[in-house]
Amino acid sequence: MTHVFHRYPKMTLPVAAAGEGIELIDSKGKRYLDACGGAAVSCLGHGHPRVLAAIHKQVDELAYAHTSFFTTAVAEQLADELSASAPGDLNHVYFLSGGSEAVEAALKLARQYHVENGQKQRRHFIARRQSYHGNTLGALAIGGNAWRREAFLPLLTPSHHVAPCYAYREQLSGESDAQYVQRLADELEAKILELGADEVAAFVAETVVGATAGAVPPVGDYFKKIRAVCDKYGVLLILDEVMSGMGRTGHLYACAEDGIAPDILVIAKGLGAGYQPIGAMIASDRIYNTVVGGSGFFQHGHTYIGHATACAAALAVQQTIREEQLLLNVQARGEQLRARLREVFANYPNVGDVRGRGLFVGVELVAERDSKQPLDPARRTHSRVKSEAMQRGLLVYPMGGTVDGRQGDHILIAPPFISTAADIDAMVERLVPAVDAALA
Numbered sequence: 190m191t192h193v194f195h196r197y198p199k200m201t202l203p204v205a206a207a208g209e210g211i212e213l214i215d216s217k218g219k220r221y222l223d224a225c226g227g228a229a230v231s232c233l234g235h236g237h238p239r240v241l242a243a244i245h246k247q248v249d250e251l252a253y254a255h256t257s258f259f260t261t262a263v264a265e266q267l268a269d270e271l272s273a274s275a276p277g278d279l280n281h282v283y284f285l286s287g288g289s290e291a292v293e294a295a296l297k298l299a300r301q302y303h304v305e306n307g308q309k310q311r312r313h314f315i316a317r318r319q320s321y322h323g324n325t326l327g328a329l330a331i332g333g334n335a336w337r338r339e340a341f342l343p344l345l346t347p348s349h350h351v352a353p354c355y356a357y358r359e360q361l362s363g364e365s366d367a368q369y370v371q372r373l374a375d376e377l378e379a380k381i382l383e384l385g386a387d388e389v390a391a392f393v394a395e396t397v398v399g400a401t402a403g404a405v406p407p408v409g410d411y412f413k414k415i416r417a418v419c420d421k422y423g424v425l426l427i428l429d430e431v432m433s434g435m436g437r438t439g440h441l442y443a444c445a446e447d448g449i450a451p452d453i454l455v456i457a458k459g460l461g462a463g464y465q466p467i468g469a470m471i472a473s474d475r476i477y478n479t480v481v482g483g484s485g486f487f488q489h490g491h492t493y494i495g496h497a498t499a500c501a502a503a504l505a506v507q508q509t510i511r512e513e514q515l516l517l518n519v520q521a522r523g524e525q526l527r528a529r530l531r532e533v534f535a536n537y538p539n540v541g542d543v544r545g546r547g548l549f550v551g552v553e554l555v556a557e558r559d560s561k562q563p564l565d566p567a568r569r570t571h572s573r574v575k576s577e578a579m580q581r582g583l584l585v586y587p588m589g590g591t592v593d594g595r596q597g598d599h600i601l602i603a604p605p606f607i608s609t610a611a612d613i614d615a616m617v618e619r620l621v622p623a624v625d626a627a628l629a
């Protein structure tokens with residue numbers, strides 16, 4: 190009898206006992222290649238000596254001081270590190286303890302910005318279908334993940350959704366990339382006009398869609414077009430890089446590859462790489478100056494924001510990524526991973542698409558490749574892949590509901606940035622029989 194209220198109480202879980210590099214080890218000594226870092230979290234693998242040393246040092250000096258009384262040297266240093274590399278004028282870092290908290294803060298900051306700016310009528314948030322922004326009520330309300338929202342609908346504030354940029358399923362045959370992204374930008378513009386040109390607070394999107402649809406990157410100039418529509422109507426752009434940020438795509442900030450900067454950027458998982466719970470919201474000069482120059486402060490806060498030990502861990506993670514030039518490895522290993530997956534699954538009628546950026550890779554499973562018909566959801570192929578992979582000592586992050594929240598299956602693969610070419614080959618080698626067994 191366990192007294193832990195587990196995420197899935199009916200599952201019998203192995204006990205994680207240790208971690209070494211790209212492997213997790215359970216209490217029976219079984220080793221697992223961690224090809225997903227949980228949910229794209231453990232970007233430096235496990236037991237990284239530099240991060241451990243930074244945490245130990247910080248705890249010895251000072252574990253925690255409340256942010257209404259003090260700042261700390263590590264929080265200041267980490268904010269300097271992040272703003273120095275962030276796109277545009279994203280210079281103001283607000284630390285939180287995870288992704289959902291950071292999304293909540295971003296939504297509130299967007300609203301407060303408009304209030305301070307004399308635009309109290311701006312209250313609508315637009316996001317995209319097939320998105321995930323977190324499980325707290327505000328983040329769940331804007332998210333477009335049907336099954337996660339369903340039971341809680343009466344509690345969720347109204348939000349509005351437009352189509353994601355999901356070329357594999359939604360780009361029409363004969364439609365060019367330019368035509369497709371224009372159609373999506375037009376849809377956003379129409380939604381803004383429908384809600385009231387000066388009544389929309391912000392548009393929220395994952396730069397690369399993560400858990401809900403499986404590493405779906407934007408096409409061509411999608412975000413440039415979206416940025417232009419937002420600017421035309423004074424709508425803020427909030428990019429959620431909780432999963433895709435901090436180097437996962439081969440760029441420290443995923444949107445850098447798209448040549449744009451949002452007004453507010455949200456990061457989490459790879460920020461602290463799982464060594465400590467930490468997320469952040471980074472605001473532009475305009476947002477910060479309006480709020481601080483107005484009422485003087487952001488009307489928000491939690492007990493653990495800016496936690497010194499969490500900041501120390503994240504600082505060590507980010508310094509390691511920069512000093513060891515790990516993003517070059519992310520780019521090279523990502524190319525290798527996608528190429529290998531395309532090769533090994535070339536003749537699989539059930540593998541419809543291999544996609545992603547950097548070490549953020551999705552494999553979409555289908556019943557039949559030409560029609561892209563999803564597999565029968567009753568088969569729960571995604572969870573079979575997960576357990577077959579675990580049996581073979583491999584951790585990947587499969588999910589169902591890829592197409593519309595109910596139908597569709599994909600496998601998300603997000604290996605640590607320290608993976609070698611041989612590690613990537615070993616991951617693919619274990620994945621193939623797991624997929625075979627799940628589809629059998």
Ligand code: PLP
Pocket residue numbers: 228287288289290292321322323324395399400429430431432433457
């Ligand atoms: N936003 C995105 C894009 C995510 O992928 C997630 C988590 O998977 C969240 C927000 C929520 O983050 P957390 O689980 O840390 O609250």
